[in-house]
Amino acid sequence: MSLNSNEIFSRLLELYETQKMNELSTLLGYKESWGAATRKRGGIPYEACVNAAEKFNVSMDYLLFGNDEEELSLGKNVNKLKQSITDGVFKAIQKGVITPAEEVSISEITQTILNEMDLNVFMDIMIMKRK
Structure with missing residues (x-):
């Protein structure tokens, strides 16, 4: 299994019920440009995944790898x-x-x-x- 930044951000966008990276960034408590910049460089948003896992009661396995x-x-x-x-x-x-x-x-x-x-x-x- 490998981590794919685009897929992880897609799952975060779906959880937060938005299609806009700047809106997702704001919902996660970051500057509007954070999500697009992180995704563009292939960064893995671990902290955002932890916060989403707690907020939406989903596993890190789902957020990082798309399982389940x-x-x-x-x-x-x-x-x-x-x-x-x-x-x-x-x-x-x-x-x-x-x-x-x-x-x-x-x-x-x-x-x-x-x-x-x-x-x-x-x-x-x-x-x-x-x-």
């Missing part, structure tokens, strides 16, 4: 779950169902909920749903 196409779909579903929880927490706060302490953010509440969830069970359900 099903993993991409599962990662996107986990990300949608996280967004759904965040939206639900926000609505619950708006309706007065929950009142967080002043120093507690919505993202901290979401992360606490996610930490208590078994994402492997969620992923198993998603796999069973596809069959």
